Amino acid sequence: MSTRRYLGVDLGATNTKMVVLTIPDGAEPVIESVGSVPTRGDAGHEAVLTRMIDVFNERHEQDGPFIALGMGTPGLFDSDGVVEIFTNLPGQWRGVPLQSILDNGLAMPATLINDARAFTLAEGRIGAGRGADIVVCMTLGTGIGGGIMMNGDLFWGATGRAGEIAHQTVCPDGPQCGCGNFGCAEAMARSDRLAANAGRRTVKEVFDGVAEGDERCAAAVESAGKYLGIAIANAITFLGPHRVVIGGGIAAAGDAIFDPIKRSVYEHVTLVDHDLIDIRPALLGSEAGAVGAALAAADRVPG
Ligand SMILES: [Zn+2]
Structure with a gap:
């Protein structure tokens, strides 16, 4: 061999x-x-x-x-x-x-x-997406990346750009994104935006604030979860993935970020049985x- x-x-x-x-x-x-x-x-x-x-x-x-x-x-x-x-x-x-x-x-x-x-390929094949045919991935950090895996391979679309889950417009009146569009999920929920909304310097301080019961930190995380959840809900409604995998630095906060995301996903997905929605944390780490x-x-x- x-x-x-x-x-x-x-x-x-x-x-x-x-x-x-x-x-x-x-x-x-x-x-x-x-x-x-x-x-x-x-x-x-x-x-x-x-x-x-x-x-x-x-x-x-x-x-x-x-x-x-x-x-x-x-x-x-x-x-x-x-x-x-x-x-x-x-x-x-x-x-x-x-x-x-x-x-x-x-x-x-x-x-x-x-x-x-690359994150999507790794998590989809040998990480948290393993065994699922259609996997949507999102990685939360300084920027917010994504990807789609179908039957073990990345799906690029006709444009080669398919899978940019965080550059969907989720708030048309929102701030301008690095991509030029306004109100992308990335512009609403990237780590510096989350920290600024919470009045803290870093994302870690934001989640420390949430743990201590700080209302402004909790509101900022709820807002980030809402917009990320809308982007994921759109992907679920439109694409029907078997599994959604979320990783990256902000995802390390665990339930503190997953719960607000899931609340928003359940609110915005109306055409799919919620029992069929499978959202998991990434497995392979950084x-x-x-x-x-x-x-x-x-x-x-x-x-
Ligand atoms: Zn964008």
């Missing part, structure tokens, strides 16, 4: 996660190791990419060989791998030919994937994006 090994990385604003994923023939993928290196995003795209390529090649030499590398990135790129939008990373990333920079510098083939799609990137690389370069 042969075993294939892949390096999965998730380029984050602060840290870049790295996992080694082993795929034995005819068996489930195994997460062999996890780690992370500082991204040092402030240095700008050239310095970040030069350093990261060195780190990845070093890993390939010392711990490889890997069949391919998958890279989850916080944004969108065109079909040639040229960056269109990179959120939450400082500097001028727009227009950077990321795929060709990786192809020129890396000692192994590289596959790019949006980080939320490495899900890197795991999904490795899975994407394995799909593209089977070995």
Whole structure:
């Protein structure tokens, strides 16, 4: 029996996660190791990419060989791998030919994937979505990502953009979103909006406030849950998923955020029996994006 090994990385604003994923023939993928290196995003795209390529090649030499590398990135790129939008990373990333920079510098083939799609691929196949045919995923954090998995594969739609669950309009009079639209679920419930609505500096402080009975914190969380719930309710009504998986930093608050989301979902889903609604927390933790990137690389370069 042969075993294939892949390096999965998730380029984050602060840290870049790295996992080694082993795929034995005819068996489930195994997460062999996890780690992370500082991204040092402030240095700008050239310095970040030069350093990261060195780190990845070093890993390939010392711990490889890997069949391919998958890279989850916080944004969108065109079909040639040229960056269109990179959120939450400082500097001028727009227009950077990321795929060709990786192809020129890396000692192994590289596959790019949006980080939320990578999260969806990982959770859908080997995490909380495992065993379900149609899975809708949402990852709550600095931004809010999403994805759709159908029968084990990501669903991209005709546009390649299907699955942007948090860029549905849920409040037409709401503030402008980073995508340009007004009142997206992301604009209503991203972590900085939640903290600002609660009058706290961080999301952790908001949930501490909720635990202490602070009314403004509770109202801010209820509001975030309401708008996220509307986005999920729309997905349930329109798509009919077997399961909805929610992960990311804010989801770590557990029932404090899941309960308001579920209340809103039940309020807004009228055409589906509520017993058929299956909303679960993600299982793979903060490495899900890197795991999904490795899975994407394995799909593209089977070995
Ligand atoms: Zn948006």
